[in-house]
Amino acid sequence: MTSQETRGTWSSREPSSQPMQSVGSMYTRHSAMSTSRHRGTQPKTSYMPPRSTPHPSSSLRKRPDGAKRYVIEDFRQAFERKGMELDTTRKLGRGKYSKVYKAVxxxxxxLFAVKAIDVLELTSDVKNKFLPREISCWRKLKNPYLVSLHAQYEAQNMIFLxxxxxxxxxxxxxxxxxxxxxxxxxxxxxxxxxxxxxYMHSKQIAHRDIKLENIILFDNCVKLSDFGFVRQVDNQTLSLTFCGSKSYSAPELLRGIGYNPFLSDVWSLGVVGFVMVTNRMPFDEKKPNNVIVELQRNRQYVxxxxxxxxSSCISSFEAMMTFDAKQRPSSNDCLGLPWITPHIEMASRRSG
Known part of the structure; x- marks a missing residue:
């Protein structure tokens, strides 16, 4: 496998005949007011939202309808023929419909991360809309601060990214x-x-699920990941899919009104900035939406x-968390915020 993105179907397995189509409106939950780990609790891992019910680990299983269901171990030899050695001893991440493993x-x-998606587990909305949208948009994204897609393979009921x-x-x-x-x-x-x-927004692609779990640390930088809720849309089109994590959601999402997904991304990244420096969430997601909206309106966080x-730091994340979306800066405008600009200039001087 080369560093360039490839796509293939393994001849050793019959490709799935089922069409692929996203999830409807949903929120994934996050810890309410603090990011501190609870004693005895495993940390959340990144590449996808957490799932509530893990799959059994048996190799080959059958669904109630009799359809065969495969897991990643069944494809180990196929990966080996590609020169890839899978490490399935532990998962890097787990989502509702997928798991992520390390491979060399x-x-x-x-080293690579391999996202294994069980097509038989997908809802029709995910299979027919969100997953194809994720893959299509992800292929277009080539930026040093976005986790890149290297290859896509399909075999039986599985898709591997x-x-x-x-x-x-x-x-x-x-x-x-x-x-x-x-x-x-x-x-x-x-x-x-x-x-x-x-960069994503310049390609007319909104992320719609920005949160700490979806930001990956590399040796010298951080990168956005998990493009399961991305959408390509122009600046004039409002989104009506209320997705992402409630703790990071802009007020317009919590109010259930059509929203500009590019500006809601900016709000979510402002929340990320707040959490990074304070080690706490600005708003408690356990409260009703209308209560959170009023807290957001009045900037009632601690x-x-x-x-x-x-003041540069505070004014910057407050600008990103501007209540009125029409007054909120775009991602391009945010490059000029006083907490952000000096680091961009410094990086430019080093690269120059």
Missing amino acids: DRNNNR TMEYGSQGDLLRYVQDNGGIDERRAGQFMSQLMRGLQ IPDSVYLS
Whole structure:
């Protein structure tokens, strides 16, 4: 497998005859007011939203309707013929319909993450709309601050997406393990994420599920991942799919009105910035939507007394979390925010 994106079907397995089509309106839940890990609880891992009920680990199973169902171990030899060695001893991440594993390409000793999707588990909405949309948009995204898609393979009822592997896990786990991030380093992360987001928006693609779990740490940068709710749309079209995590959702989503997905992305990234430096969520998702909206309107969040933040930092994430979407800066405008611009200029000087 080369570094360029490829697509193939393994002849050793018959390709699935079922068509692919996204999930409807849904929110994934997040810890209410703090990112601190609870004692005895496993950290959330990144590449996808958490699932509530894990699949059994048996190799070959049958559905009630008699259809065969395969798991990733059944395709180990097929991966080996591609020069890929799978590590299925532990999962990097788990989603409602998919699991992510680590793999090494023995042709070049590069590490990859492999997202295994069980097509038989997908709802018709996911199969026919969201998954094809995810793959189609992801192929178009080539940016140093977005996790890149390397290859797509289909066999039997499984779809495999191989992507960049981030050895340091996701940003939620990092904050859980280390607490709030120093304002300067968080500003570096924000500048990288904003550049990745601005690039997506320049391609008319909105992410719609920005949260700490979907940000992967690499050796020298962070990258946005998990494009399961992406949508390609022009600036004038409003979205009516209320997806993503409630804790990171802009007020217009919580109010259930049509929203500009590009501007809702900016709000969500503002929440990410707040969480990075304070180690807490700005709003408690356990409250009713109408209560959260009023808290958002009045900026009723708490910055811990133990945390000192500069006016540049506070004014920047507050600008991103502007209640009125029409007054909220675009991702391109956000590149000029005082917490973000200095790190972009510094990176430009180093690369120059």
